[in-house]
Amino acid sequence: MPSRSDITYFGAGPALLPTDVLEEAAAALLNYNDTGLGVAEHSHRSAIAATIINEAKADLASYLDIPDDYEILFMHGGGSGQFAAMAYNFVGNWVTRKHKEAQGSESDESAVPKLKSAVENLKMDYIVTGGWSQKAAAEAERLFGSEHVNIVADGRKANGGKYGTIPNEDTWNLSRDAAMVYYCDNETVHGVEFPGFPKRLEPGPDGPIVVADMSSNILSRKIPISKFAAIFFGAQKNLGSTGITVVVIQKRFLQQPSAALMRQLGLPIPPRILEFETIAKNNSLYNTLSIFDVFIAGRVLKRLLQQHPDKVQGQELLSQKKAQLIYEALEAYPDIYQIIPDKAARSRMNICFRIKGGDAVEEAFLKDAAALGLTGLKGHRELKGIRASNYNSISLEAAEKLADFIRAFASPSGTAAVE
Amino acid sequence: MPSRSDITYFGAGPALLPTDVLEEAAAALLNYNDTGLGVAEHSHRSAIAATIINEAKADLASYLDIPDDYEILFMHGGGSGQFAAMAYNFVGNWVTRKHKEAQGSESDESAVPKLKSAVENLKMDYIVTGGWSQKAAAEAERLFGSEHVNIVADGRKANGGKYGTIPNEDTWNLSRDAAMVYYCDNETVHGVEFPGFPKRLEPGPDGPIVVADMSSNILSRKIPISKFAAIFFGAQKNLGSTGITVVVIQKRFLQQPSAALMRQLGLPIPPRILEFETIAKNNSLYNTLSIFDVFIAGRVLKRLLQQHPDKVQGQELLSQKKAQLIYEALEAYPDIYQIIPDKAARSRMNICFRIKGGDAVEEAFLKDAAALGLTGLKGHRELKGIRASNYNSISLEAAEKLADFIRAFASPSGTAAVE
Numbered sequence: 001m002p003s004r005s006d007i008t009y010f011g012a013g014p015a016l017l018p019t020d021v022l023e024e025a026a027a028a029l030l031n032y033n034d035t036g037l038g039v040a041e042h043s044h045r046s047a048i049a050a051t052i053i054n055e056a057k058a059d060l061a062s063y064l065d066i067p068d069d070y071e072i073l074f075m076h077g078g079g080s081g082q083f084a085a086m087a088y089n090f091v092g093n094w095v096t097r098k099h100k101e102a103q104g105s106e107s108d109e110s111a112v113p114k115l116k117s118a119v120e121n122l123k124m125d126y127i128v129t130g131g132w133s134q135k136a137a138a139e140a141e142r143l144f145g146s147e148h149v150n151i152v153a154d155g156r157k158a159n160g161g162k163y164g165t166i167p168n169e170d171t172w173n174l175s176r177d178a179a180m181v182y183y184c185d186n187e188t189v190h191g192v193e194f195p196g197f198p199k200r201l202e203p204g205p206d207g208p209i210v211v212a213d214m215s216s217n218i219l220s221r222k223i224p225i226s227k228f229a230a231i232f233f234g235a236q237k238n239l240g241s242t243g244i245t246v247v248v249i250q251k252r253f254l255q256q257p258s259a260a261l262m263r264q265l266g267l268p269i270p271p272r273i274l275e276f277e278t279i280a281k282n283n284s285l286y287n288t289l290s291i292f293d294v295f296i297a298g299r300v301l302k303r304l305l306q307q308h309p310d311k312v313q314g315q316e317l318l319s320q321k322k323a324q325l326i327y328e329a330l331e332a333y334p335d336i337y338q339i340i341p342d343k344a345a346r347s348r349m350n351i352c353f354r355i356k357g358g359d360a361v362e363e364a365f366l367k368d369a370a371a372l373g374l375t376g377l378k379g380h381r382e383l384k385g386i387r388a389s390n391y392n393s394i395s396l397e398a399a400e401k402l403a404d405f406i407r408a409f410a411s412p413s414g415t416a417a418v419e
Numbered sequence: 420m421p422s423r424s425d426i427t428y429f430g431a432g433p434a435l436l437p438t439d440v441l442e443e444a445a446a447a448l449l450n451y452n453d454t455g456l457g458v459a460e461h462s463h464r465s466a467i468a469a470t471i472i473n474e475a476k477a478d479l480a481s482y483l484d485i486p487d488d489y490e491i492l493f494m495h496g497g498g499s500g501q502f503a504a505m506a507y508n509f510v511g512n513w514v515t516r517k518h519k520e521a522q523g524s525e526s527d528e529s530a531v532p533k534l535k536s537a538v539e540n541l542k543m544d545y546i547v548t549g550g551w552s553q554k555a556a557a558e559a560e561r562l563f564g565s566e567h568v569n570i571v572a573d574g575r576k577a578n579g580g581k582y583g584t585i586p587n588e589d590t591w592n593l594s595r596d597a598a599m600v601y602y603c604d605n606e607t608v609h610g611v612e613f614p615g616f617p618k619r620l621e622p623g624p625d626g627p628i629v630v631a632d633m634s635s636n637i638l639s640r641k642i643p644i645s646k647f648a649a650i651f652f653g654a655q656k657n658l659g660s661t662g663i664t665v666v667v668i669q670k671r672f673l674q675q676p677s678a679a680l681m682r683q684l685g686l687p688i689p690p691r692i693l694e695f696e697t698i699a700k701n702n703s704l705y706n707t708l709s710i711f712d713v714f715i716a717g718r719v720l721k722r723l724l725q726q727h728p729d730k731v732q733g734q735e736l737l738s739q740k741k742a743q744l745i746y747e748a749l750e751a752y753p754d755i756y757q758i759i760p761d762k763a764a765r766s767r768m769n770i771c772f773r774i775k776g777g778d779a780v781e782e783a784f785l786k787d788a789a790a791l792g793l794t795g796l797k798g799h800r801e802l803k804g805i806r807a808s809n810y811n812s813i814s815l816e817a818a819e820k821l822a823d824f825i826r827a828f829a830s831p832s833g834t835a836a837v838e
Contacts, residue, residue: 002455011462014707019449022457026445030438036421036792038441040660043430043795077495077692080706084690139691142678236707241459243662243709259561268687271503272558273496287499288433288655290662290709373455376462 002373008398011376012188012350013216013237016393021299028295040292049291053284056298063301063311066225066248073247074284074294076273079132079215082232082245083139086182086211087124088270089277090229091144092256094122094179095265099257112264119265122148123175125208127198129155129345130163130187131382132213137182143268150175155192163190164341169200180209180229186217188237189380191352191387192345193217197224209253217349218246219304219392221316229253230276237349238392240297243290247276254280304392315392322390322399323348329403333410340385354385362386365409374402421792427817430795431607431769432635432656435812440718447714459711468710472703475717482720482730485644485667492666493703493713495692498551498634501651501664502558505601505630506543507689508696509648510563511675513541513598514684518676531683538684541567542594544627548574548613548764549582549606550801551632556601562687569594574611582609583760588619593627599648600627605636607656608799610771610806611764612636616643628672636768637665638723638811640735648672649695656768657811659716662709666695673699723811734811741809741818742767748822752829759804773804781805784828793821 009016025039032039032048042048057072066072075081098118102111124144126137128151141149152174153167174181181201186193201210209229218233225231230249236242254277262269272278278286308314327346330337330353340352355361362385369377379385388402408414428435444458451458451467461467476491485491494500517537521530543563545556547570560568571593572586593600600620605612620629628648637652644650649668655661673696681688691697697705727733746765749756749772759771774780781804788796798804807821827833 001453004450004455004457007455009456009460011460014460014462014710016460017457022448022459026448029441029445029448031423034420036423036426037428037794038423038436040441041428041430041433041435043433044661045800076497076500077690078706081495081690081692084692088690143688143690145679145682234707241709241711242463242707243712260564263564263685266682266685269562271496271500271507271562271690271693273500273503274690287497288653288661290660290712291433292660293662293709375456381464 006373008374008394008401009376010374010388010390010394010402012380012387012389013234013391014242015237015389015391017241017296018300018303018393021296021303024299025292025296029292039295040290042291044285044288044291049285050283052291052295052298053289056294056301059298059301059305060246063219063305064223064225064248065311069251070225070248071251071254071280073249073276073279074289075245075247075279076287076289078242078245079213079232079234080135080139081274082213082247083136084143085247085270085274085276086136086180086230086232087140087143088268088274089256090180090209090211090253091122091124091267092262092269093253095119095257095262095267096255099261112261115261115265119267121177123150123178124148125150125152125175125178125181127152127167127172127181127183129166129194130184130190130192132187132189132215133182133184136184136213150178152181163187163192164345166192166194166342166345169198172200174200174208177206178208180211182211182213184213186214186347186349188216188350188389189383190341191347191350192341193347193349195344197227201227203227216389216391217347219312219315220319220349222312235293235297237389240300241293243293244297246297247279249276249280251280318396319348319390319392322394322396323351325399325403326351326388326390326406329406332407336410337406340383349390351388351390352379352383352385359384368409369402369405372401372405374405425792427793427813427820428795429793429807429809429813429821431799431806431808432653432810433661434656434808434810436660436715437719437722437812440715440722443718444711444715448711458714459709461710463704463707463710468704469702471710471714471717472708475713475720478717478720478724479665482638482724483642483644483667484730488670489644489667490670490673490699492668492695492698493663493708494666494698495664495706495708497661497664498632498651498653499554499558500693501632501666502555503562504666504689504693504695505555505599505649505651506559506562507687507693508675509599509628509630509672510541510543510686511681511688512672514538514676514681514686515674518680531680534680534684538686540596542569542597543567544569544571544594544597544600546571546586546591546600546602546617548585549603549609549611551606551608551634552601552603555603555632569597571600582606582611583764585611585613585761585764588617591619593619596625597627599630601630601632603632605633605766605768607635607769607808608802609760610766610769611760612766612768614763616646620646622646635808635810636766638731638734639738639768641731654712654716656808659719660712662712663716665716666698668695668699670699737815738767738809738811741813741815742770744818744822745770745807745809745825748825751826755829756825759802768809770807770809771798771802771804778803787828788821788824791820791824793824
């Protein structure tokens with residue numbers, strides 16, 4: 001019967017949460033700030049809830065240095081909900097802009113035929129580097145039709161049909177005037193992370209409008225927010241618990257056209273719960289939000305701000321150091337461990353590798369690791385192998401412990417060498 | 420600094436949760452079943468998560484006597500998400516049926532013009548008896564166009580423009596062959612509850628296909644499930660905590676047409692996270708679900724099953740008794756208290772009333788109640804006045820305490836009489 005201190009959990013998400021945050025959450029569930037009522041019971045319309053939301057927003061903005069012209073939204077539906085939401089909202093906003101252009105000095109009605117013709121050229125651009133960006137593109141195709149989805153690049157091409165690289169930017173086939181260019185900054189399943197902001201997406205006078213999924217590497221490195229129209233992330237990896245998804249969006253992209261206009265154009269609109277403009281107008285309280293999950297995210301942020309006087313930069317150094325420890329241990333035994341992605345695209349967050357010798361050796365690795373309290377290391381069901389998720393709640397000591405075990409397992413007296 | 424035992428919270432939702440359930444949840448957050456890891460940290464793909472989901476489903480089915488040909492889904496997005504989801508999915512399923520009819524001996528392609536002509540007559544029927552059914556109808560109009568939404572009856576008509584009645588069934592203007600007939604079984608804001616299953620909606624050979632929002636009265640009375648195509652409810656009133664929404668749907672209504680066919684017909688499809696067929700196929704794990712919230716719901720259900728050997732019938736008697744205590748106290752002082760809805764449509768769950776004398780007297784009522792630990796009684800911001808939400812976690816003793824206070828406040832020596 002292990003206690004929390006016996007276990008280091010490297011699962012890909014839901015991920016480990018800091019024990020002190022969970023202790024605060026457990027107490028708050030029963031009696032929040034001596035109100036006689038728990039944090040999950042207080043009304044989402046109460047002053048208590050508003051304070052929890054506003055503090056979490058302020059702390060996130062401070063930690064990540066989010067400019068004032070961005071709005072922070074807490075939403076339902078997870079990352080998969082955002083695959084749809086980003087397509088709906090950025091197409092809607094694109095139509096708003098085209099509508100303004102088409103109106104010019106003309107009447108509103110004569111704008112519709114022009115808009116219909118513009119919609120024929122509507123494109124959403126997707127850079128596909130792993131399972132999650134692939135799913136996002138598939139959702140856009142399903143909702144809008146494949147004629148409106150342009151795959152800018154596919155990480156499987158020129159890599160034997162498998163994800164593990166970020167295609168050379170020179171090969172990217174970007175559309176002119178896309179409603180958005182979408183990519184996944186860190187692919188949790190395939191362990192592929194963009195090393196930095198793509199050069200081809202640097203802002204020019206006409207965009208591009210860049211959207212990124214940062215579900216699994218948010219809060220772990222500095223982000224040039226002002227280069228993005230929007231980013232989003234589920235809470236359950238680096239921020240908190242499952243139940244809220246965060247969108248950070250530049251306010252000028254919020255505006256949506258009327259539902260009637262979109263129907264005239266044959267384009268779908270988001271259900272209200274996925275409409276950014278509605279969620280922003282209601283300070284994330286269009287409908288009942290899980291204040292408990294916002295509370296947990298808020299405590300995680302306060303803890304990060306306390307831990308790192310230089311905010312996310314401090315955590316970035318730590319994340320880098322932890323990842324390096326683990327990758328170096330793997331690289332020390334190239335005959336035993338095979339790191340899946342290209343070196344240039346290696347994720348600091350999800351370290352994916354196979355062990356030579358096949359399933360039996362990998363099972364021995366998992367078993368020996370578990371005996372030391374190192375758990376959650378099994379690879380994704382699609383990819384198999386081993387995946388060590390190195391999120392913020394993994395301490396430097398825990399990363400060292402894993403690195404030591406990786407070395408010991410591969411050493412001449414270790415299990416891998418014996419089998 | 421009150422403790423939980425000092426406070427009885429009558430808020431409309433998120434609602435009071437049983438203290439013993441919260442104590443279990445607090446312990447499980449830190450270390451679930453001696454695994455060394457909390458319930459919110461375990462993977463949603465783990466055997467632990469599957470057990471939590473499957474037990475909650477089985478206990479819900481047992482408590483409510485849900486037949487085997489129904490599927491239970493845990494979803495994201497709250498009740499507002501379901502306003503969209505019900506419209507999308509029941510229209511999709513209606514198209515599936517029309518497609519089968521139109522195919523007959525003909526080729527697939529020749530079916531499309533017939534389907535297009537059928538779609539011209541597509542209707543969703545809404546019985547509007549308060550703010551929530553009104554919002555559901557508005558979402559369907561927004562997504563599909565008002566030509567596809569038929570307001571069967573509106574509780575404001577023949578009631579001075581205010582909700583508070585259920586229109587006589589003889590006046591209901593039901594469509595032939597509607598994709599669904601939708602109503603809200605209990606209107607939380609306006610305190611209007613259907614006394615039982617509507618006679619006009621009794622199943623015949625061709626339907627009707629009945630869908631109901633039971634967010635705020637689920638688990639409080641027996642439901643003739645087999646008369647419904649689907650029901651749904653947010654968890655945060657009678658079932659548990661904000662973060663999951665439950666759909667109980669007859670399996671034969673799950674099937675959806677292809678996205679391409681729906682686009683040809685000019686009809687929207689749900690984003691994946693709101694598509695019942697997808698959620699059902701994945702046992703509610705299409706994407707990351709808050710297992711913590713399912714855990715809480717599961718504990719609430721186990722507690723209800725222990726408390727009531729005759730399951731929901733036992734709770735129904737108790738709910739009725741509690742509501743009667745409070746309404747009788749109000750009725751004893753007709754010069755002081757004015758119950759908002761019609762007697763025939765009074766909610767057992769949300770008891771809405773005004774106090775003669777205006778805002779100042781109502782504020783005195785709230786203040787005096789709070790001094791006794793009776794909180795959360797302020798009416799909805801749209802309706803004002805007082806609302807006592809009498810959900811399952813309000814004990815008989817708590818209802819008695821409120822009834823006693825209602826009498827005391829109105830008695831000759833009470834505050835109402837003095838002012």
